[in-house]
Amino acid sequence: MYRSLIxxxxxxxVFTIGFxxxxxxxxxxxxRATSFALLNTGWVLMVSGFSMTLYSRVHLVVTNRKVLRLxxxxxxxxxxIVHIPAIITGYIARHARLQIINxxxxxxxxxxxxxxxxxxxxxxxxxxxxxxxxxxxxxxxLCGLVVGQVVVLGCDISMAILLFSNFYLARKLILPLNxxxxxxxxxxxxxxxxAFASGIARNGEVHFVENILAGLKxxxxxxxSSSRRQI
Numbered sequence: 609m610y611r612s613l614i615x616x617x618x619x620x621x622v623f624t625i626g627f628x629x630x631x632x633x634x635x636x637x638x639x640r641a642t643s644f645a646l647l648n649t650g651w652v653l654m655v656s657g658f659s660m661t662l663y664s665r666v667h668l669v670v671t672n673r674k675v676l677r678l679x680x681x682x683x684x685x686x687x688x689i690v691h692i693p694a695i696i697t698g699y700i701a702r703h704a705r706l707q708i709i710n711x712x713x714x715x716x717x718x719x720x721x722x723x724x725x726x727x728x729x730x731x732x733x734x735x736x737x738x739x740x741x742x743x744x745x746x747x748x749x750l751c752g753l754v755v756g757q758v759v760v761l762g763c764d765i766s767m768a769i770l771l772f773s774n775f776y777l778a779r780k781l782i783l784p785l786n787x788x789x790x791x792x793x794x795x796x797x798x799x800x801x802x803a804f805a806s807g808i809a810r811n812g813e814v815h816f817v818e819n820i821l822a823g824l825k826x827x828x829x830x831x832x833s834s835s836r837r838q839i
Contacts (some may be wrong), residue, residue, distance in 0.1 A: 612664055615657035616791055620784045623650025627780055647780075648695050654787045655716050656687045661794055662723035668801075669730040679723070686715055713771060717764035724760050728753045731801075752800040756793045763790060 626646025629639060663679055670676055690712045731753055763786045770779040 612657050612660035613791065613794060615653050616661060616787060619650045619653025619655075619657050620788050620791070621650070622646050623654060624784045626650055627784070644698065648691075648698065651783075652687070652691050652695075654783070655713075656683070656691070658787060658790055659683050659687070659716065659719055659723065662720060662727065665794075665797070666723055666727045666730070669727060669733075683719065686719055690716055711771065714768055717768055721761055721764055724757050728757050749800045749803070753797060756797045759793045760790055 623646070626643045626649075629643040629646065660683065663683055666679065667676060670679075693712065728750075732750060767779065767783065767786055770782070
């Protein structure tokens, strides 16, 4: 989870640098190429990195490995379908993407909304399995998750409106702020989750904590097996 958060944060920084280069540098061939490379690198890290952050969060509450693998495959496939054509056509069209390719990015917003909604739903299911002694804490955490869901939904809807209205410059200007806000929401959600899990542990109810630990263990095992395959 933290690696994907770092990737998303790096994407925000890289994209912002690529956006401001044309404002302070002479627009020769090298400056345009550098700006294009930084913009696309930051864009990929932000969009796919945030989807992987949401996937890592879902990983904590979904125990079905087939579902998890399907979600991961969809994220990878979606990234390939959206990122690769956009970068190639942008390069061929002299660093200006075709409008039809830009519209494909709506799939990323739909993906983010789905993953965030799935986590909120699954968290509610797990929370209901605990005793009524944690009603206040459960409601507080669930409200925090819903607020985070609303923020993500609002951000994605605003970007989709700009996308379909062809306000390309305004969208590029707002995109880093959009994902920076989503990252802040993710840290807020994580803090809520940690507080809830700590409260359960203090009350001797370890069911939810065990699910979280099992999810983290699965992440470590998959990362280790992936590293071994690469070696």
